Amino acid sequence: MKALTELAKRRGFFFQSSEAYGGVSGFYTYGPQGATLKEHVEDTWRERFSVAEGHMEVDAPTVMPEPVFEASGHLDGFDDMLVECAGCGASHRADHLIEGATDVEEAESLPTEEVAALIDAHDIECPSCGAPLADQPVEEFNLMFETNIGPGTSQTGYLRPETAQGIFVEFPRLKEYARGQLPFGVTQIGKSYRNEISPRNALVRTREFTQAELELFVDPEGEGPDVASVADVELTLYPAANQPDGDYVETTVEAAVDDGVVEPWVAYYLGVAAEWYAEIGVDFERFRFRQHQAGERAHYASDCWDAEADVSAPGADPEWIEIAGYAYRGDYDLSKHDEHSGESFTVFKQYDEPKTVERASVDPDMSYLGPEYGGNAGAIADELDALAKRDRAAFDGESVTVTVDGEEYEIPVEKTGYAVEEETEAGRHMMPHVVEPSIGIDRTVYTVLAHAYEEDEVDEGERTVLRLDPSVAPTGVAVFPLMDKDGMGERARELARTLRSEGYAVTYDDSGNIGRRYRRQDEVGTPFCVTVDYESVEEDPETVTLRERDSTEQVRVPTDDLASVLADLRAGETTFDDL
Incomplete structure (x- = not known):
């Protein structure tokens, strides 16, 4: 993590916000490279989960009135376990301290009394000052950010802790757009806020983050999904019953449904997600779907599987982080809003x-x-x-x-x-059930970076490289003149303009020697570099050198064919070996 966050800061992927004023824990700014990478991840998610599935997309406010969260249960049940140090006053996530000091993997699922007892039994100390935390109370801390809507005796509001409620509260209108026909899905990509007790690990645990969520409204008595399109997608599952022994289940979507391991709708979206993760460059050797334990599930979920990624350094102990949740929420959300709002959150089912x-x-x-x-x-x-x-x-x-x-x-x-x-x-009027794929975009971005990060050796010596998939890489191609003289600079700038007009994200660089320029692009994950050299300006037909990031191999390509060659490489219709 240290090496990756240093690279992220130096090359403009992400860095702590407001550093001029000392920074604020849990808030990060995406730099030029990171903002583009994040946008590409969001675009691929939107294409796969919304456009390809035929769902609607909305954009709801991030501030919502208090009654919304009274109905949803967030005011009463959206808590983390807090323990405060009597020595320095620092606050810590009690369950995280347990996981760091013991073999307990999911302390979040334990009751506060048991967590307090584990802190005492293991003599756990404050990470900030080293004072003992034994005998300190473990309390529930609500993660909601409270605000006021309007001046004076204003209405109480909250920053949303998830984008989902912005979809649920609008269901009476959204069902009209869907003509009341189930199933139908509504997607949203937007900011959410949680007042984390102890933000940590860069983008992994922050107080402001981006979610991409799909709320699929289904008839619980209707037909399930057609899993044919993802039937053969391979899944690594970690069911709750297997977790004490650490046994994974290697299976397919179809087999997981047939064997009753995963609820059909959830299984379908695990298959969709697996294809998407592969597309954006997640390493499946360091990836799994883990089922929530009963005490770990959110108050609204009857079942949930987390997509988890190992973001540890090669050779280190695994460091699994949750990057998404795939939950069957039943009719909890709609029934609660139906009860509290006075509006109808049902649909009419025609016989x-x-x-x-x-x-x-x-x-x-x-x-x-x-x-x-x-x-x-x-x-x-x-x-x-x-x-x-x-x-x-x-x-x-x-x-x-x-x-x-x-x-x-x-x-x-x-x-x-x-x-x-x-x-x-x-x-009759019936209450739909909800299937929810909820993706943490920031954690997904961090996973993509962690899985792409590598240090290796090439002819010119050691290098750091991000092996980002071309579909999400911030820059599609870099264009260099071998030297900015004898017409090479002018020709390279002209070529960069031409490629931009063809829709490519292009970086132009003529600073330093060519090897150093290659290293800069390798570090930000640019998959291809084009060099205009003496042959380019002296020979007819004109050619340029095309270099591949991963292998560092180079070939000469006719300039007139360059855009189409790059398009075929990006689409996977040809490989660099073919060239």
Whole structure:
């Protein structure tokens, strides 16, 4: 990490923000190289997860009012475990301290009491000052950034901790755009904010980050996905049941579904994701999909698989980081907003043919309930109505019992107005379930850099190289004159302009010797360099030297063919060996 972050800062990938004022932990600025790399990663995600899948994309605000997060559960359940040092006052993620000092891999899934006991048992000390943390309380700390919306007695708002809620709260309108036809998906790429206790590891744990999320709304009783397009995609799975023994499952998407290892919709998107990760240059020798333990899952998820990457240096102990989550959220989110907002978050499901159904209802005799039960009469009537819908058998006797505020009330059935009638209906309103691929763009960028980073030796000596895939490399091609004289500089600048007009991101460099210029481009991951030399300006037809970053091999290419050759190389339709 030290070598990579030094390179990132020196070559303009990313660096800590506001360094002129001492910097703020957990906030990073992307430099010219990094901003372009990040944009390319986002573009490839959008193409694969949104455009290719036929989904809609939205762009919601990053500040949302308090009721949204009351409904979603974030105000009550979006916490991390905090322990403060009595010596220096520093705050730390208690579960991270456990993972760093013990063999426990997922301390986040443990209750706070057990984490506190582990800190005591292992005599864990404060990383900042070395003071013992034993006997210090471990508390839940809510990660939400609070703000005010408007002046004076303003409305309380929060910076969103995930982009998902910006999609969920707009479901009543979005379902209209989809004409109520399930399944349909809505994507979004945008900023999220979490007030992390102890930001660390550069882009891996920050307080402001970019998410790319897809919320797929499905009929839980409908047909599952057609996995044919990804059936043979190979997956490395790490199921929860296998984690105590450290056993992976090497399988395919189709086999994972057939064997019941992964829920079908989640499995489909694991396959889509695996293809995308391969496209952007993730090393599959250092990659896995790990299933969440029961105590580790978010409050909204019934199942979740994390895409995890090992970003350690070659030969070092693995350092696994989560770069995405693939969750089956059920109807949690829509049902919560349906309950709290007063709007309908259901869709109307049309039957193939009208159905005759029996419908139970009550019409309580309020002239009896009112005098008998006073102020509780209305609540009793509501509970009778709910009971009739969920349990008809409760009304089979002479009386029925309901519970209101913990107290039981026995009501004569004849006073409830209970009845069962036949109705013909064309369909019904139902609550969709949600499948969510949620990608951390910053962590994905960091993984791509970590997996591309290499130190090797070539003829000219040692070099540092980023073996970035051409699809995400910030610069597509660099153009050099061998020397800026005898017309070579003018011809190289003209060639750079021509390639830019063809849509290539081009760097022009005439500073220093040619070997040093190659090294600069290798460090920022530029896949190809073009050199205009004496042959280029003296011979007819004109040719240039084309150098490949990974092998450092060079070939001569006719200048008139250069753009098409580069296009074929970038698209994988030809290889440098072919040239």
